[in-house]
Amino acid sequence: MREEVASSPLSVVSPSPRSIAKSTSALLRPDQGEIIRDMSLFHNQPIVSAFLAACSIVVAPLHRIRARRAHDKAVRHRIALLRLSSLFDGDWYLDRYPDVSASGADPAVHFLKDGWREGRDPGPHFSTTAYLVANADVAATGANPLIHFLEHGLSEGRSALDHQPSSPLPLPPCENFGEAAPCLGFKLQRQARPSWRRAEQFDRTRADAILIRGEHVGYGERSVRIVSQFERLAALSGLAAPVEVHAGVADQERDHSPVVPVLVDAWYATTAIFRTRWLGQGSPSVLRAYQHDPSGRGALCLVGEAALEAGTSFADVGLTNSYFPILFVHSDPDGLILGSRLIAFPSLSRGGTHYPELLAAAPERLGKPLDPLGYGDALAAGLLGLRSGSMKPAIRRLACHLGGADGTSPLFQTDLKIWLRTAVGISVVPRDVPDDDAGQHLASKVQVQPALERPSGGELILAGDMVPTIQILQSGAGMTKSGVEALRSAMPLLVARADHSQPVTLFDAPPTDVAAVIEPLPDKALPWPIYQSDCGIQVTDRGAPAAIRVANCSHRRDPERLVPSMVLNYAPREQAIGWLIHSDEWNPDSLAQSLHALGLQDGAWGDAIAIIGGARDPAVELCRDHFQGRVLVANSAAAAASALATPLMGYLGRGILLHDRRCSSVLAKMVEEAGVASAACIIVHAGQRGRGWNVGLVDAGNLAVPPEERSGADWVDLIWGATYPVNSPPERFWVARSELVSQWPTADYLPSGQVHLCTSLVTASDLELSVSHGSRVRVPTAASSLQVTALFG
Amino acid sequence: MKIVVLIPYDEYRRSAGARIRYGRLASALKSCGFELRLQTVGSFLPDRVDCDVLLISKCHDARSVIAAAVASRRGILVGVDLFDDYFSQVGDVRLAQYRWWLSELLQSSSFALSSTPKLERVVGEYSSNLPTHVLNDPAPEFSPAHLSEVLLSKLQKVRQTKRMGLAWYGMGDNLHFSVGLSDVAAFGPSLASLARDGLDVQLTILTNARALDADGLSRLRSLPVPVCVKEWSEAAEQEVLAESFATFIPVSVQAFSAAKSLNRAISALTAGCQVFSPGYPLYRRLQSFIYEAPELLLADVASESMKLRPETLPSLEQHIHEHASSETEAARLTRFLRSLPTRPVDGRPTVAVIHGRETTAEAHAFVRSAGGLSVASPFCDANLDFDVVFRSKRDGFSALLSKRARACLRNTAQWQRRRRLKGRSYYEVPVSPALPSGTIKPEMPLPMHVATYRRVIEAMQASMEELFGPCQVTVSEHSPFLSPLLP
Secondary structure, rough: HHHHHOOOOOOEEEOOHHHHHHHHHEEEOOOOOOOOOOOOOOOOOOHHHHHHHHHHHHHHHHHHHHHHHHHHHHHHHHHHHHHHHOOOHHHHHHOOOHHHHHHHOHHHHHHHHHHOOOOOOOOOOOOOHHHHHHOOOHHHHOHHHHHHHHHOOOOOOOOOOOOOOOOOOOOOOOOOOOOOOOOOOOOOOOOOOOOOOOOHHHHOOOEEEEEOOOOOEOOOHHHHHHHHHHHHHHHHHHOOOOOOOOOOOOOOOOOOOOOOOEEEEEEOOOOOOEEEEOOOOOOOOOEEEEEEEHHHHEEEEEEEEEEEEOOEEEEEEEEOOOOOOOEEEEEOOOOOEEEEEEOHHHHHOOOOOOOEEEHHHHHHHHOOOHHHHHHHHHHHHHHHHHHHOOOOOOOEEEEOOOOOOOOOHHHHHHHHHHHHHHHHOEEEEEEEOOOOOOHHHHHHHHHOOOOOOOOOOOEEEEOEEEEEEHHHHHEEEEEEOOOOOOEEOOOOOEEEEEEOOEEEEEEEEEOOHHHHOOOOOOOOOOOOOOOEEEEEEOOOOOOOOEEEEEEEOOOOOHHHHHOOOOOOOOOOOOOOOEEEHHHHHHHHHEEEHHHHHHHOOOHHHHHEEEEOOOOOOOOOHHHHHHOOOOEEOOOOHHHHHOOOOEEEEEHHHHHHHOOOOHHHHHHHHHHHOOOOEEEEEEEEEEEEOOEEEEEEEEEEOOOOOOOOHHHOHHHHHHHHOOEEEEEEEOOOOEEEEEHHHOOHHHHEOOOOOOOOEEEEEEEEOOOOOOOOOOOOOOOOOOOOEEEEEOOOO | EEEEEOOOOHHHHHHHHHHHHHEEEEEHHOOOOOEEEEEHHHOOOOOOOOEEEEEEEOOOOOHHHHHHHHHHHOOOOOEEEEEOOOOOOOOOOOHHHHHHHHHHHOOOOOOOEOOOOOHHHHHHHOOOOEEEOOOOOEEEEOOOHHHHHHHHHHHHHHHHHHHEEEEOOOOOOOOOOOOHHHHHOOOHHHHHHOOOOOOOOEEEEEEOOOHHHHHHHHHHHOOOOEEEEEOOHHHHHHHHHHHOOOEEEOOOOOHHHHHOOOOHHHHHHHHHOOOOEEEEEOOOHHHHHOOOOHHHHHOOOOOEEEEOOOOHHHHHHHHHHOOOOOOHHHHHHHHHHOOOOOOOOOOOOOEEEEEOOOHHHHHHHHHOOOOOEEEEEEEOOOOOOOOOOEEEEOOEEEEEEEEEHHHOOOOOOOOOEEEEOOOOOEEEEEEOOOOOOOOOOOOOOHHHHHHHHHHHHHHHHHHHHHHOOEEEEEEEOOOOOOOOHHH
């Protein structure tokens, strides 16, 4: 009782030393063991003096006890860490250091306490001395090097293998990962590492040695099979005559051997490191990876060599070229070949240039696992078919439209150019070369001399930031109905974002030769890949994506959404537009502003207004203010349309304001083209944000976009500046030729060959962000439109 | 002869542009009898400044335009110094403000300086007859004897250790363009070729912290060689260049990159680094020291005959004398300036700033301190003591004039009525701009601003002439939505 009272800081009872000790312990900071010196709560000075005097006697032992406990806990944690790590091998340690073994010490405890200070290594794959030499900062701290590596070094990117001298062989930078520092306390199954023979140790004189192009790849009796795999590797690398390949089964060594590891996953760790994950089938094996080196006259190169354990193993391949095929050969530790696996197109793997194509080709697009190997095998069969001449190619040559190019995309890089030329048998030619030194530089960088063309097919024109898909490169040729007419049409495009966690978007524009869709603006990139042939040839699988683009900007800044481009290929229109306005749906203030802006449009001097409503409508007066006498009143849209004598007609629905004076002229030019039923632009809304504004997308036309993709219409940002066909224009704004509009009331669908277009070259504003109740003017639906699909990896 | 370089703010003195371009030039100019000093635009009084040449450097607002107008009318030679290309991307709405600023400034300019021939051509597109001089960035001081030792030591180290240190340094990002780390990543595959030959290649990146966001770091993660990233500082740059065998300076073809100066390559060479520069041949004037392909770099390492080696140092000195010597550049610049015709003193006609939707009090104060008129447009809601306020009414426009502005009226007999606005006294005069009827107010929606802005500003410019006679009018507009619409 007395002690309890004494523990209260407000007590005035003289404390016993024991009670002081108790109260002092309550004042210790658990992490530091220091005494909190703020004793202001103690009003009784004698008590404080006694308290402080006791502290030096009582607290110090407590502090030491706590510190020792903490130390013991840390030691236990570190021993557990060592035992879980594959870099610590207790058996190896005892074998290597008989004195430790003789002492009966626990190897982990010994290494932790003394071994590392004595320069002993914890296992065959970690050198204590080398780690400390390579990491002077660690050495300076006096930390155990392996513990440091596991707890910090691994995550800091330090290498446990740094001490190994650089090898003159082109070996990958690492063969096996050490386990990461464990964050969960589960026990890992340990496997003894097999001793294995490196390729450089093979005995070429053995009778069962298998030599391929001078490279000793292993031993075995099944030489015919492995030789054919190397032939396929050479054929797909373009360095040997095509061999017959059957899609699906291919001649992969899918012999379900219980000893051959299964390739579970593969991706690009960097642009030059291809990382693979294998599931071992029971016994250890050795994996070797081979690639032809196109820059070394096609020599066969060993690009990776690693021992795989049972269970999951990783192996890295140091690529000679990131597009060329890779052959993985499995052998036992002595080099006896057990099986192989050919990856025909590594770039289909995650992080690869063609990965978006794999997403587009995924079965049912969602729900089923991606199969890059199976898909790659099928494409390989097609490509070899074209090269052997058993199929006619759809693509004769690739052309790069250089407008807007900056020379940083893969099409300008050596690896892709060499792969196209050597493995695919096609090269890129420049076109639309800008007339300056930058243009000349780009032209020289994109082509490989001499240009290589296939014997027949059309031309695939790509923008400088696009890459052709493997599928289009191996596509066979079909013929158009007539078999003679020239063809120039947009092709499906995949757009990936620089952020790989974002979905890839597939844009499939229907076949059209409308110039507004397929022609780029001066100095701008081509909006879509274009297929062009002059002899009736077309791509058999037209729906397949033809190119991949990596969008360097996945969203547009607000000013760009209001004024997408300062330079447009347009002139102020000369044809007048008759604007249909349903006065009853408009807010008078908005209508006044909208009419004011309409009057400021380039070429608006002859425009007329048709008010659908009553003659006493206040809107009529407003219109007269802005358009003098060029105002008429009708009781229906059909009546207004027939009464207007203008060659063009436009619909201005509630809240729409044409903020860009070029807008109606751009749209008028679009509808002049044959086959264009209507033209519209993207509708945006500028919302107030403090003293500033933010601009969002409101309507990008009606097209085949899945509901989950509709919100915000963000896909538009990925094709900003493009013009595309839509099923129907935005409900509140469009421009069309009057003679076509007069036919619309009687039709549900546009006649074949006609399209509605929507453009993002200019935009219009929605002042009110009102919910649309549908178009008040009947617009027939177009049969086809741009299709937009989000693809998730 | 006195040269005043007008800079945007004090901190700018420490930027690479000011430090390298003006700092290294000042002493050489002094020996030619020229004095060069930097002055912030905020402290600049154009009607009182004592100088012969006014050089405007990166002051992208209305103040510099007014400063140029006032100074040129006092007979001072006014020029603009361009060393970043924000001006040739004519379709890019984001850069419209820069383009408009340059075209306004050149109206009062007697000359232009550019850091490269490419930028000289850009100036020519704005003003084909304007005398333009290419002022190269001066190189740092270096000792050929010391450099010779450094080169031998670096090569020996690479051959012995099989380790090659590369460095990339500079701004890792840009608000408008994909440059910096983007270029490093785009040309990263060329580093793989270096590493394939059995060399341990390590790349050190020195850059600004802002560039090291998730995107920037993930770009670096894709590089085929190990990367060490550090924040840039002048000292860190010196340290890394001293340690590195070569610099990796990829250049894309976009106009901004292709117009850069030789500065980075020169800094690297004078620090004893080889220069590996894939992409656009920006450094073609130093071609004999530049590696464009990794294979050539490797071959030269193998044969111990690098492009930059003790035997080629005389050639490097010659190149630096030609393209980056502070003495040469100072002599050329003084010769150029002396060749310019003197500017006649032009009385004091009116200068004015029209304030748009987003303006600054500094622009208002600056034009008034320079004896000009500060004019509020109908888009402007700033509460400043403007000299002229244009108001839009349903039946047209009117202008409210302060007493000060009234004194400048060309036709004082115009009808005037006294008005009060925000507690200030004005005289209202009617103006007749060719505008459709309608009310323009600061609080109207943004699309309405965009729709009407250009026509209203044009009409105001016409009205200013009508009211005050010939005058130089510029616009202070910082809204990114409206500056692209400036006439």
